[in-house]
Amino acid sequence: MKKYHALSLFSVLFLLVPCTTLIDVSAKTTTYNYFPTDNGPIDTSYSGIVTTIGNKPFLTLYTFNNNQFSLIRNRAVAPKTAWFYDQTVSRNGEIYYRIATNEWIRFDELEGFSGHHNRKHFEKKTITIRIGPVLPAPVFDGKLNDTGKTLAVGSEWIAFEKPAYLGDNAYYQIGKDEFVAGERVINLH
Structure with a gap:
């Protein structure tokens, strides 16, 4: 028992001594990136739900053809609505989510989203x-x-x-x- 008390007293004193030396610590981390690489390929590794912002009367949609986006002029999305997305892509610093067949919405017109990594054995087709x-x-x-x-x-x-x-x-x-x-x-x- 006396060894235990001596060890405990040493530990308490050690903790009370202020630390004046900075120590560099490194750790291996894994980042799950919900955002695709700018001007990279279409990313299908994440899917989920996006919710449109509520401060506009309607939100614009885009088509994606020949590796670039074009404004859809005859369709729009209502504010404060939730949409399933299954693909993301980034072009010229703008991130887009696919919410219907070749209909995409920009990240800046969303106020919320939830996504998950599409693991093959959990994937919903x-x-x-x-x-x-x-x-x-x-x-x-x-x-x-x-x-x-x-x-x-x-x-x-x-x-x-x-x-x-x-x-x-x-x-x-x-x-x-x-x-x-x-x-x-x-x-x-």
Whole structure:
């Protein structure tokens, strides 16, 4: 017991002595980068949900062709809405998230996003769905409440490959807690 007390007393005294020497410490770290390399290839290693900012009446969308972005003039995204993204790319210092088939939104028009690394064994595959046949398709939340949003006839959306079964019917998830009825989907690819 006396050795223990002597060791404890030595430890306390050692801790009370101020440290005047700086010590360099290095450690190996791993950085998970949610942002793609500027002017690099399309990054599919992350996917998740992005939420648009709320201080604009609408948010612009872009197409990505021949390695550059062009403004889409006849479509926009509503403020304060959540969208599933499955690809990111950076061009000339601007970061873009793909939220629909060849429809991208810039990082500066987002106020929040959550993402995860797409590990092959946990990956949810995505498909493109086309809405039909005559009327816009209503969007429901996971409790089958109508969100008030609709998807235009003929529009294409990114959805999880396997439908979710809510009640007795199949629904495709197109965003965070956003689903469209499988009966409204006319084309999967």
